[in-house]
Amino acid sequence: MDWEQSVMAMRADGYRVAVVGATGNVGREMLTILDERAFPVKEVVALASSRSVGREVSFGEDAVLKVRDLATFDFTGVDIALSSPGAKVSAAFAPRAAAAGCVVIDNTSHFRMDPDVPLVVPEVNPEAIARFRKRHIIANPNCSTIQMVVALKPLHDAFKIKRVVVSTYQSVSGAGKEAMDELFNQTKGIYVNQPATDFQEIFTKQIAFNVIPHIDVFMDDGATKEEWKMAVETNKILDPDIRVHANCARVPVFCGHSEYVSIETEQPITDAAARKVLQNAPGIVVVDHRANEGYVTPVECAGEDAVYVSRLRKDRTVDNGLSFWCVADNLRKGAALNAVQIAEVLARDYLDA
Template sequence: MSYRVAVVGATGNVGREMLSTLAERAFPAHEVVALASERSIGAEVSFGESQTLKVENLATFDFRGTDIVLSSPGAKVSQVFSPKAAAAGAVVIDNTSYFRMDPDVPLVVPEVNPDALAGYRKRGIIANPNCSTIQMVVALKPLHDLARIRRVVVATYQSVSGAGKDAMDELFNQTRGIFVNEPAHRHQKKFTKQIAFNVIPHIDVFMEDGATKEEWKMAAETRKILDPDIKVIATCVRVPVFVGHAEAVTVEFERPITVEAAQAALREAPGVSVIDYRADEGYVTPVECVGEDAVYVSRLRKDPTVENGLSFWCVSDNLRKGAALNAVQIAEALVRANMLKAA
């Protein structure tokens, strides 16, 4: 059985990665449609190594007969078109923030909470979590099963690709400009401060309690996906890296847990790769995870400041596992569970 798949936002960073991932993993699709805004009509996007697709107009597209929609066009666009696609009979896997906290929309990471997929029938929509949340909960899940997590303190080091192509261009142009004595503000449009050779502790808007929306997302989404009783405090930082998010995570558990037991659980966990040697180069950095599917865990060690505490470092390609791959894995899980009917 094969399916008709539409990719919404096909010209963006995540949309292009979705197309690439569908092709790489040989998803059973007899037709793949690339959709974007009117200004992109007729543009060509790659699908696999040898195919190209012409972009069609999202605004006028008829979703009838489409089985699966992978959507990453921005929250305001998804607000309109994801329900429209679902009403036409498609299952929508939405990568934007708009539906994530909707109680009738499951928020899914297949390695963590695949049982939640059944809830998609209420709205016809499944939400993809935030990129920084995805990689963290993939690493936390086996540890939570082992000793039950009470509290998480996390600092993220998030690449500019998480803010889109314009953000990547801004980092490139500022970096180049600095070497020819151009002022950084000439190329400052996306970020609130210079991003080249700098770090910015500000992702998304500020909230009344002083946290940013990105930090709130990590806490709220982790509770929805993993366990509503877990306490999470996040500090989210944008760093001058093009692709790949990193996180320094400290976890407090309800029960005793050893480093050795944690390593063994992580090595057995789906989607996790443990690279942890207490020596030079015995860890993974963002540049090394680009193009890879796994969440890499390193620097696992005891936290002596709390009872039953561990700390670790994790990195992942935010455009793949943090977005496109997770969405495709959700579609694959629906197929395996016979939860889809081909149009």
């Protein structure tokens, strides 16, 4: 392939990988993480809508990739597509890519609850990846679900969780670059006495210096779809018998989702026992000191791969209760990193280079 057309990565052996939605927040992060983790790529193609064709995105320090048109791209010969273009776009292109023999790892909501599509967090249910062959599509869960189930998995294995109540404090980056711009412009405008409504397009209310208890659309029972996602995705990934009640809010933070999680377990649980279990679990860093600065906030987790757990303590309102605080970079572990980790397991255990 010609360098100007192909966006070829300078690797000798490996897989042909397409990144769909390459100009968005998550797509750019996918390219960064592929390079950081030295994923075995032979070629990388950056794909997006026709309006982004010809734009350049970086792959590592040395490669600059020219964006190609998703609508006309032929996926024949592509091994893996890491996809984050929006649910409607995925619904149209993913089956086409899969029919060409490409395995699509999709970050949108479209395929998550399809019974024939595995929904995967590698630290929690990597064995589910084996079911990719039915549709050649693997779904990446919702960002807030991912960090929660990473923390819940070792606790469920040790103490068997019966019920979860979670309240989320989700950053604006989860709603895309335009949402980040809205927070920035509203904040700047308020300091020079401009109305926040002059910069209000993405969110239903002012986001600067505010908290909005509303993410995604409202459903008939009063929950938002984000809250519904956290419940049904946890059941599909971890255990269908766990009862989950979620409360999701958007906060004026640029990057990093925070969650307060309260669990009720079948087996007796203490904060000390839970701390020990979590300290030995993959993908988790416990920072839990009962002192000033003895916990992690979104500022500290930005750019990091781990799910950070803090504020472990007994919930004495139930027989076997525990509460904790967890934070993670929603663009990394909550999206791009999780997708790349799925690709790593897929390549290692199921595909031939």
